[in-house]
Amino acid sequence: MRETPLTNCEKDFVKKSVAENRRIDGRQPYDTRKAKITFGVDRGSCQVQLGQTRVFAQVSCEVAEPKPSRPSDGILFVNLELSPMACPSFEAGRLSDYGVELNRLLERCLKESRCLDTESLCITTGEKVWSIRVDVHVLNHDGNIIDAASIAAISVLAHFRRPDVTVSGTEITIHPIEERDPVPLSVHHMPLCVTFAFFEQGKYLVVDPTDLEEKVMDGKMVIGMNKHREICTLQITGDIQLEKDQVLRCSNIAVVKVTEMTELIHKALDNDRQVRASGGKFGFAESISIEKVTSNQMKGSEINMEDAEEQASALVLSDQDSETPSDTIEDEETVVHVLNKGVGSIGQGGASQWTIDEEEAEKMQTEVKFKMTRTKSAHKNLPTATDGDLGDNSEEEETIVLGQDMKIISQQERQNSQKMQTKTGDVKMKKGKKYMKK
Amino acid sequence: MSNSSKRSNLRVMSAELSLLSRPDGSATLFQGDTCVMSAVYGPGEVRINKEQIDRATVEVIYKPRSGLPGCTEKSQERLIRNTCETVLLSSLHPRSSVSLTVQEMQNSGSLLACCINSMCLALLDSGMSMKCLVAAVHCVLDFEGAVFLDATDKEEKGAQACVTFVFDSVDKNVVMVHAVGKYSVEQFNKCMSVCRTASADIFHFYRETMTKKLKRS
The missing domain is CATH 3.30.230.70 (GHMP Kinase, N-terminal domain)
Known part of the structure; x- marks a missing residue:
């Protein structure tokens, strides 16, 4: 430092x-x-x-x-x-x-x-x-x-x-x-x-x-x-x-x-x-003087060793108890179910339980569009930065648009926070494609 | 102290906080004659090559009384650092450094425990945010299987095993264990439960010390 x-x-x-x-x-x-x-x-x-x-x-x-x-x-x-x-x-x-x-x-x-x-x-x-x-x-x-x-x-x-x-x-x-x-x-x-x-x-x-x-x-x-x-x-x-x-x-x-x-x-x-x-x-x-507010002193209290011994033996017993059931669980649960290509699951559960109803799905669609505009603007920003041409007027306009988009998205995000997670994956995919095209 | 009677309480603990003017937090802790001084600087500027974007870099320097730090000192330093990193909410201060110096001043047994306790007091004094407090308790098993709590250096010499436990203040779970020597599972568990009971004393001591420092008189 x-x-x-x-x-x-x-x-x-x-x-x-x-x-x-x-x-x-x-x-x-x-x-x-x-x-x-x-x-x-x-x-x-x-x-x-x-x-x-x-x-x-x-x-x-x-x-x-x-x-x-x-x-x-x-x-x-x-x-x-x-x-x-x-x-x-x-x-x-x-x-x-x-x-x-x-x-x-x-x-x-x-x-x-x-x-x-x-x-x-x-x-x-x-x-x-x-x-x-x-x-x-x-x-x-x-x-x-x-x-x-x-x-x-x-x-x-x-x-x-x-x-x-x-x-x-x-x-x-x-x-x-x-x-x-x-x-x-x-x-x-x-x-x-x-x-x-x-x-x-x-x-x-x-x-x-x-x-x-x-x-x-x-x-x-x-x-x-x-x-x-x-x-x-x-x-x-x-x-x-x-x-x-x-x-x-x-x-x-x-x-x-x-x-x-x-x-x-x-x-x-x-x-x-x-x-x-x-x-x-x-x-x-x-x-050091104990009278000061910043200092303190303490004498350790007596600890009952027999109590501790009992606790220790209880600990050992509980360890032994827990050993037997844990073994049986292992036998049942180690079977891996293949759900999809590259997706597996252990135990109960299976595929995602999150359902998407139509209304939500529509909202998502619009959201994706918003996101798309955002990614586009982001893309336009990228090359200008690398070119070193920072004084471009068009870039400034773009950023304003970007800011608005962000606001809208953040509001919607609050509304359906749960569903967002499933969709972001999709957006990322599309983003990746965009890059490919470029 | 005679070796025949097993000690079942912690030695007298005394501490002084904010005794150094430069550091952000400092503490000296005495456990019996063992004395350790710790100081904290931070969060502050970090060197670029040590910067972490999601959390603060925790640096711990352990200084022995005389000579250069060797292998044992470095391992001790690592134990202190790991304990410190566990309890410190370093993600609150990304891209900064927290530097902690622990100076050994007198070793009369239970040095590692004293180091960790004084580190905790120094962090408390500095006002850094922590997940929980930690209390380190050292105990020794002699060849008859008797447990000596907070052992002196003489007791450490004639011991079958030396164990240091660090507990957190919330669930009293074990944060760190450092053990040397031979012991059975039962003996280890016995040591752990003795030390866990004793750690309550240390947490009480922390509370008292801070209350004394911060209350309006």
Whole structure:
């Protein structure tokens, strides 16, 4: 499905409001939207909401062979999926240019900043290492996917626990979760992306643009940074030219935003840890509030198994009962009576029981004539259309006649709707003959 | 939960509707810990090569939690699509497309049933016309022949057979069956009647959810 394009009025409105230091959702230019992080029941799954933008991240791990160039390093694989759930223009399975851009940006932000200690993922050098895979699914697209995705990816890596491994000689044992406590990955720092949208050649800038603002903006700058004020990625796209002090100003804003967000992630992780330790309820199910009108909860009622068993046995009995008569029917009914050439019947009935009295038949006759004129006019129309001579006056007249015919027929059709069916066959036959003559 | 006591009720179900701003209809459904999110777009524009002149083209995309969809995921997708096509009055919207995305978020057993139920809720939320509603119920037979309704993943592992039934809301007839494992005719019938009784709960849940959403407070 294609996306509905933005109207010029909407574009102008957004541009004007940005020029007046206002935003559609009532934020100030440097405000980010409200972020919410929820962790799933399994270790290594989380959902991040940034305003209406929503992403879901999942970590999985497996034992794999290391790359020959880095025999003692584990593998980190990052995959950002623009699910068709997020926006109708996103297609499943195929990466768009936008998808590739976001994917590369997220990968660079996580891998090249070396936030994950890949050496600790090594089991035996050159043979077996852990391969960690992060899947980020975009569930709802309301602008600034990359910020939400980077928050989700790094919090999910910090939340994940991999199974413990012991190596004795050449024997490697992977302990299941029940046997030994799983081990967390070592996350050195948390690189987070902050997006700035620029309008009118970099004159105005807004932080955390929505989908509407992203469609109107001239260009954007993404700064990947951690709370130690280290820049991990910097990307500028679109047709803008930025001055040096603008980039510096943005990086100063990014510092504040990243510090806030890192605190939020740590808080969410702490909360989750406490709830798990105290044996409370956790997971996505706890994050939805039942008070809302759009949500609901139900406890399943007890089902009497004995009743069900009785019903089941009754079902079997009825099956057996129905088997005997159905056999006898088959014996009687499978004889096919040939009524006419190419017409057969099974069982009672035989030929059509519909009788046609004389009065009706007369009406039919006139009807057929009407139909004939209709077919004629239709025929005349046909060749003109193929000739491409559409400006013919005679054709227009013909169509008027056709319209009248249709009306009359439709009235009569209502009068004797039943009988019509038998006659239409005849008309079709004649139609066919006409074609033949032509 | 101990494996010795057979469970004869559905797990706690909770749902949230219209939680995504972009799609025309969306729903998250929890059955116990199992969680599935569905979203519907449509009826909308259709690609020429997929256009059908007498009805809407129904597209279902099932997204697993991690990795690319494989054979099992594709077969699951097909089951969901067939169920969806059966209940949707697609002939009301000829030459258009209805696209449905089902995202697995947590699998703690009865995943297929949860997918179909959340699909039904999303369609309800989108306001598309349907012939009837559907409710999917999953059950498991263990080696002693006991039936576990709405099984968890642990129960699924130690099972002789896993069966998922989908019932319609009008006559409570079976719309779809998906079964894995060994079972006798009697056992199958027993599972079916247990699940049919349980499906009433789900239909009640749909009604309650929609009433809550649409009533004037």
